[in-house]
Amino acid sequence: MIELDIHADLARITQLPVYPLILPSSELEGVTYQRISDPKFNTGLAPARLVEGRFQIGIITLNYTKALQLEARLRSVWEVIQHGAIGRTPVQTIVRGALIQDMIEETSNRKRYRVTRDFIITFAEMPDD
Numbered sequence: 095m096i097e098l099d100i101h102a103d104l105a106r107i108t109q110l111p112v113y114p115l116i117l118p119s120s121e122l123e124g125v126t127y128q129r130i131s132d133p134k135f136n137t138g139l140a141p142a143r144l145v146e147g148r149f150q151i152g153i154i155t156l157n158y159t160k161a162l163q164l165e166a167r168l169r170s171v172w173e174v175i176q177h178g179a180i181g182r183t184p185v186q187t188i189v190r191g192a193l194i195q196d197m198i199e200e201t202s203n204r205k206r207y208r209v210t211r212d213f214i215i216t217f218a219e220m221p222d223d
Contacts, residue, residue, distance in 0.1 A: 099181025
């Protein structure tokens with residue numbers, strides 16, 4: 095399952111705790127991920143096992159610049175993948191998508207920044223995915 099490899103790769107690249115869907119309330123900083131959609135890749139010819147998975151990656155930190163730098167680092171590592179892999183999952187290509195940024199001011203006057211980036215990952219769907 096590609097999510098397991100994405101989880102491990104995000105932890106390796108960002109050096110932050112990584113969670114599916116949402117950051118636990120006990121954590122101040124971390125990375126979240128989720129699969130948004132995964133339509134089959136249409137070659138127009140023969141059926142293919144390739145899918146174009148849209149994954150949303152959220153980077154949450156107490157420092158806006160740090161969040162931007164981590165997003166840029168992730169983008170620079172993933173966008174160069176061509177016929178490579180994320181972990182043990184073979185990947186054809188990765189293209190960046192939408193970018194969303196926001197800030198949450200907490201009751202203690204602390205601010206948390208979130209930089210969320212969509213990535214379109216073209217990969218071969220395995221039977222157990």
